[in-house]
């Protein structure tokens with residue numbers, strides 16, 4: 241995807257893999273408890289019924305050959321069509337996710353790609369974040385593997401909904417592999433393309449063979465750590481450090497571009513063909529490539545070390561709006577932004593929208609709306625809707641987040657928004673949320689890695 245057409249220079253010494261005794265490890269371990277000093281932030285152990293899709297509360301399934309409006313072939317030249325068919329992606333009933341690349345009789349490849357609903361994974365100020373997965377690469381090597389390109393990676397949240405701001409928003413390739421080679425690549429993408437501080441489109445990369453069993457022959461644990469205190473990124477396989485990038489290598493400005501936004505979302509995919517496998521093997525896939533092999537994922541977990549209590553920064557003042565001071569509205573009715581019990585950021589003005597009325601215009605990073613005592617009744621809300629408009633400049637975007645009972649609680653749901661066609665071009669944007677019942681203070685918070693206002697809000701509401 242935005243994993244560019246990368247032409248890897250460091251390809252030597254990879255092809256002479258030494259066969260090692262294969263030790264099959266159990267494939268259904270739960271998410272391991274965090275190491276001392278770490279806390280589990282989020283995870284999915286992919287337990288669930290066989291032949292079902294992974295949790296839609298956790299994951300978005302990407303479809304086709306591009307994001308809507310994004311670069312073709314996911315920006316990498318990969319050729320497969322991504323589907324949500326359980327032929328391509330499913331839980332195996334034994335605690336694993338399996339993404340399988342298939343080729344039909346006409347030679348067309350299908351596979352799958354998923355990304356986390358959450359897009360705000362980042363360390364607390366001065367703390368550390370780890371993104372970890374236990375994964376077996378597709379168990380295929382040699383000519384039969386040409387074109388296989390599995391990846392476990394993360395993209396900066398401003399990419400979602402924009403798709404043209406890569407690589408400034410940052411990309412961490414926690415595990416990449418091509419052509420069945422016994423090696424894991426760890427890569428940082430940043431700055432500008434081409435060239436720049438991350439030497440795009442290659443990125444700042446390192447690679448090594450998997451310890452013990454080959455990467456294809458067994459499960460290995462791939463871990464990326466973002467150390468905000470040390471201003472360092474670190475890549476590990478089975479606990480062995482194999483790549484580091486320090487802030488000084490890319491410069492403070494580039495570092496800030498990829499770390500000062502709302503955070504990252506995590507992706508898993510199995511591509512076929514594209515620039516990376518082609519760079520090492522010529523045009524892939526070939527007639528010798530064998531379909532039907534799977535990327536197998538036991539779990540994905542995000543851990544944090546060091547707790548932050550710093551709320552989002554805001555340069556605006558809080559306004560208590562008169563009228564409906566007690567709140568108490570129904571979650572399933574339109575909660576008018578201009579009538580929020582508290583507001584920070586934006587200005588109240590006229591909405592040229594269906595139904596007219598007022599809206600809160602041009603909200604930026606750090607703003608929020610508080611709706612007190614919102615009643616979810618006896619139903620479980622699983623959808624959030626916001627009526628939004630944006631005249632933000634190209635490349636400017638941010639997140640709209642729903643939080644319960646605290647402005648700093650983990651978001652129950654999030655979506656990204658950029659230009660909708662103008663500050664009075666209104667559209668209703670849905671987001672999946674974790675199930676909500678009961679009565680809560682609802683905070684709608686606004687987070688962006690850049691300072692310009694990026695969204696106006698007419699109303700929000702919930703659905704089941």
Ligand SMILES: [Ca+2]
Nearest residue numbers: 269285335538
């Ligand atoms: Ca599992």
